[in-house]
Amino acid sequence: MAVKNLPIVPSGDPGALVEAANYATWRIFRPVITESAKVNPIVTLYCPDGAITVDESGAEVNYKLCKGCGICAKESEGIQMVPEYTGPKGVF
Amino acid sequence: MTIDFKNLPKQELFGQGNVGCKGCGAAIAGRQAMKVLGERTIITIPASCMATLGGNNTKTTWKTPFYHTLFECAPAISSGVRAALEIQGIKDVNVVSWGGDAGSADIGFQSLTGAAERQEHIIHVLYDNEMYMNTGGQTGSQTPLYAITSNGALGKKVHKKNMLAIMEAHGIDYVASANIAYPEDLMNKFKKAASKKGFSYIHILAPCHRGWGIKPEETIEVARKAVECGMWELFEVDEGKRTRTYEPSFIPVADYLKAQGRFKNLTAEQTAELQKSVNKYYGKGE
Amino acid sequence: MNKVLITGSEAAALGAKLAKIEVLGYYPITPAFPAMERLSKYIEDGELNCKFIRVESDHSALASVLGGSLAGARSYTVTNSQGLLLMTEVVYHAAGLRQPIVMGVANRALSAPHSRFPEHGDAVSQGATGWIQLFSENNQDVLDNTIQAFRVAEELRTPVMVNYEGYLQSHTLEEVFVPDQGKVDAFLPLKRMPALDVTNPRGVNTVAGPDVYTDYKYIQNAAMEQALELIPKVAADYNREFGANSCGLIEGYMMDDAEHAIVAMGSIVGTARLLVDELRKQGKKIGLVKVKTWRPFPAQAVNQILKNVKYVTVLDKNIVFGVGGALATDIKANLYGQGSMVINGAILGLGGGKCGVKEIKEAVDHTESSENKNRSEWIGL
Numbered sequence: 001m002a003v004k005n006l007p008i009v010p011s012g013d014p015g016a017l018v019e020a021a022n023y024a025t026w027r028i029f030r031p032v033i034t035e036s037a038k039v040n041p042i043v044t045l046y047c048p049d050g051a052i053t054v055d056e057s058g059a060e061v062n063y064k065l066c067k068g069c070g071i072c073a074k075e076s077e078g079i080q081m082v083p084e085y086t087g088p089k090g091v092f
Numbered sequence: 093m094t095i096d097f098k099n100l101p102k103q104e105l106f107g108q109g110n111v112g113c114k115g116c117g118a119a120i121a122g123r124q125a126m127k128v129l130g131e132r133t134i135i136t137i138p139a140s141c142m143a144t145l146g147g148n149n150t151k152t153t154w155k156t157p158f159y160h161t162l163f164e165c166a167p168a169i170s171s172g173v174r175a176a177l178e179i180q181g182i183k184d185v186n187v188v189s190w191g192g193d194a195g196s197a198d199i200g201f202q203s204l205t206g207a208a209e210r211q212e213h214i215i216h217v218l219y220d221n222e223m224y225m226n227t228g229g230q231t232g233s234q235t236p237l238y239a240i241t242s243n244g245a246l247g248k249k250v251h252k253k254n255m256l257a258i259m260e261a262h263g264i265d266y267v268a269s270a271n272i273a274y275p276e277d278l279m280n281k282f283k284k285a286a287s288k289k290g291f292s293y294i295h296i297l298a299p300c301h302r303g304w305g306i307k308p309e310e311t312i313e314v315a316r317k318a319v320e321c322g323m324w325e326l327f328e329v330d331e332g333k334r335t336r337t338y339e340p341s342f343i344p345v346a347d348y349l350k351a352q353g354r355f356k357n358l359t360a361e362q363t364a365e366l367q368k369s370v371n372k373y374y375g376k377g378e
Numbered sequence: 379m380n381k382v383l384i385t386g387s388e389a390a391a392l393g394a395k396l397a398k399i400e401v402l403g404y405y406p407i408t409p410a411f412p413a414m415e416r417l418s419k420y421i422e423d424g425e426l427n428c429k430f431i432r433v434e435s436d437h438s439a440l441a442s443v444l445g446g447s448l449a450g451a452r453s454y455t456v457t458n459s460q461g462l463l464l465m466t467e468v469v470y471h472a473a474g475l476r477q478p479i480v481m482g483v484a485n486r487a488l489s490a491p492h493s494r495f496p497e498h499g500d501a502v503s504q505g506a507t508g509w510i511q512l513f514s515e516n517n518q519d520v521l522d523n524t525i526q527a528f529r530v531a532e533e534l535r536t537p538v539m540v541n542y543e544g545y546l547q548s549h550t551l552e553e554v555f556v557p558d559q560g561k562v563d564a565f566l567p568l569k570r571m572p573a574l575d576v577t578n579p580r581g582v583n584t585v586a587g588p589d590v591y592t593d594y595k596y597i598q599n600a601a602m603e604q605a606l607e608l609i610p611k612v613a614a615d616y617n618r619e620f621g622a623n624s625c626g627l628i629e630g631y632m633m634d635d636a637e638h639a640i641v642a643m644g645s646i647v648g649t650a651r652l653l654v655d656e657l658r659k660q661g662k663k664i665g666l667v668k669v670k671t672w673r674p675f676p677a678q679a680v681n682q683i684l685k686n687v688k689y690v691t692v693l694d695k696n697i698v699f700g701v702g703g704a705l706a707t708d709i710k711a712n713l714y715g716q717g718s719m720v721i722n723g724a725i726l727g728l729g730g731g732k733c734g735v736k737e738i739k740e741a742v743d744h745t746e747s748s749e750n751k752n753r754s755e756w757i758g759l
């Protein structure tokens with residue numbers, strides 16, 4: 001029998017979920033930056049997942065972290081939600 | 093809004109990769125608060141969505157010390173953490189307990205009132221989704237009048253317990269309400285709370301789209317309506333001095349209530365009654 | 379080393395003071411409160427540098443102490459009976475988090491009916507929690523066990539309860555030898571192991587899936603088994619350093635040629651000694667086994683010491699309803715298949731009920747005359 005190598009105090013590594021995350025399969029729609037200059041930086045504080053950044057070089061979505069909730073597109077111009085799947089009708 | 097985005101810390105101490113639902117209001121509250129609290133923060137979170145979404149097995153979204161406590165006792169745990177830091181001469185750490193409405197106002201109330209009365213040097217946050225979401229959305233003391241929940245299909249028959257008034261009555265250093273649609277206001281309040289030497293209480297309205305019967309993308313919009321209609325007042329009581337920190341535009345309460353599935357059975361009379369009480373509160377006649 | 383006349387409560391407080399506890403969370407309960415009052419006085423008088431958290435409940439008492447421990451401080455509390463039951467959720471939790479908390483338990487009966495008097499029901503209710511449990515025969519044991527408890531807890535990252543009985547010990551004066559502070563400091567070097575540390579952040583108690591939960595519990599149980607080796611070593615070290623006579627897991631008295639063994643824990647051990655002395659004078663080959671360590675259960679040591687006896691009388695100041703006394707149940711399970719001795723459990727002294735030499739003699743006689751072998755007998759009804 002092999003016991004798994006676990007910390008003595010049951011606990012998780014800090015930030016380890018950030019690397020492990022892949023929420024692509026959670027999304028039905030994905031946010032797409034259509035006009036970077038118009039994106040209101042407030043969405044960086046509205047996104048629950050820290051998936052969108054806005055700085056001098058423009059707005060960017062990290063699609064590993066984004067769950068496709070649509071808050072950013074609702075709260076700001078320059079972002080549009082587009083269907084993640086475009087298969088035959090009835091499938092998605 | 094006059095947030096200085098350039099100087100906002102880039103570091104994401106909490107939120108990325110969290111295992112909460114999409115559009116989670118609690119996670120939004122956590123991200124905004126952590127931008128102010130910073131790296132030198134120890135946070136204790138009792139059983140709740142916020143505790144659960146923090147991590148799984150050996151992975152967590154938190155980059156600061158985070159501890160998923162038992163349901164009733166986060167403020168007591170934080171009191172012990174503060175004591176241990178003091179005895180070690182560590183002075184520059186924020187000690188925060190962060191509970192849901194049940195973990196703060198109901199089962200967690202005893203340890204909260206205890207820690208507040210002792211004027212412990214901690215910040216307690218109640219992130220309020222107005223029901224017990226981690227167990228599926230049952231009614232609690234913070235569920236508002238008439239709201240439908242998973243165990244109350246006919247809507248709540250009694251009003252929401254006024255936790256802000258109760259906490260204010262403790263005579264603690266700082267009491268504030270906040271709302272995730274107003275990050276500047278929220279972050280200013282955390283800044284103030286972090287500068288206090290005694291107990292601070294911040295009560296954040298943070299909608300849960302599943303419990304409230306709204307779409308995930310409406311989380312911020314509905315939160316904003318709660319403030320603009322006057323049902324969620326943004327204010328603070330700083331060392332006893334009460335200030336309204338935002339003047340609402342007074343949209344009809346119906347705009348806020350009708351946006352949510354949990355109020356779908358609200359009658360015209362009930363809506364009018366709620367509008368009346370808001371008008372009365374703000375001195376706008378009946 | 380100096381000699382003082384103190385109560386068990388004072389011995390517990392003195393043990394915690396000598397261990398230089400740093401965080402004390404406490405909620406008053408009879409008859410545990412004198413230990414806390416003594417400790418808060420030490421703090422107020424500046425004799426002990428410790429943060430006292432005046433919590434609003436027993437649940438919060440252990441929670442605050444747990445918070446202190448998680449943030450790296452040596453932490454202690456005292457409770458019993460209803461307080462311990464209210465704490466139970468935190469008791470399990472603290473063990474699962476592997477925090478080296480030490481808790482004095484001034485054992486008291488559980489309600490209902492309401493009682494303020496001694497027995498072991500409260501401690502026994504916590505027998506599956508993952509805490510090491512030490513029992514004290516006298517006030518010297520209370521002090522010695524408290525100091526040793528910190529060493530054991532910190533080496534194994536497992537919390538320890540030090541049991542001593544309400545009133546019989548908590549409020550009774552006895553002569554106690556007090557070790558020198560300097561030597562205790564050397565015996566208990568402070569090694570901080572904070573799990574909540576801003577310089578080394580971790581997410582504590584993240585939700586564990588079925589793939590890791592069993593492993594965590596295996597590792598936790600392994601530490602309990604290690605305690606069976608560590609506790610005697612720590613006691614031996616302690617005896618060497620302080621010239622003390624503290625027992626490890628168990629201790630035999632007059633057991634070399636004994637045909638009948640009394641097995642007991644707590645204050646009743648001292649009473650049973652008197653009976654053994656008396657019966658030995660009459661030529662009866664009887665001995666006594668003192669169980670100091672009840673959790674983990676010292677199975678091998680018990681087997682070894684009882685292997686040649688014909689009769690075993692187990693004294694239990696507790697009742698597990700529908701089963702019998704907790705210690706008797708453990709002993710029977712443990713001796714299963716080891717021989718043909720008669721093992722009778724005696725339930726006595728519940729809620730402060732009589733448990734003197736006469737009652738113990740009755741239990742012993744019953745074991746030897748019993749037609750119903752291996753059953754529990756209620757004494758003193």
Ligand SMILES: Cc1ncc(C[n+]2csc(CCOP(=O)(O)OP(=O)(O)O)c2C)c(N)n1
Binds near residue numbers: 142221223224226227
């Ligand atoms: C002692 C105890 N009782 C019940 C539970 C089950 N429980 C876990 S979370 C929860 C509800 C949490 O509600 P709230 O504090 O409002 O936070 P939310 O999940 O809504 O964010 C309940 C009832 C528990 N974990 N512990």
Ligand code: SF4
Binds near residue numbers: 049051
């Ligand atoms: S869709 Fe939701 S999760 Fe994705 S970037 Fe926008 S706000 Fe963040």
